[in-house]
Amino acid sequence: MTVTISSDALKRIRMAAAASPDAEVCGLLLGEGAHIREARACNNVSATPATRFEIDPAALLAAYRGARGGGPAVLGHYHSHPSGHAEPSPRDAEDALPDGRLWLLVAGETVTAWRAVAAGERHGRFTRVTLACEDPAAPSDRQSCWKDYS
Known part of the structure; x- marks a missing residue:
């Protein structure tokens, strides 16, 4: 399966991660179907943000209310691994529900996409998803904004 992400959303995720080298950043992925249109930054309210993330519950509830309202x-x-790899960690697997939701991970220049499932290839919880970048200025060229991303 391929999931597309707008070049703007991808840029925001990478910039947030680069601006926070000592703590995990996190946010919500908003869109429709298999198309991520927005990466909405959220506060990481974890007690240990250097090694763990927890999306601010108020932001999560607001996003779900917004979706119900159209x-x-x-x-x-998404979240970053400042001192790790752009792949789910064992801790991520412990925290993930097998609900099919997307998890984007960023570490350094690398951004990867995963789906949380019941019997995934990674830690028994995640399956890798192909991530394609869409540049609104060049919708026919999905790779045009990808050159800086892995």
């Missing part, structure tokens, strides 16, 4: 759907979330 706004974009909550497709999943």
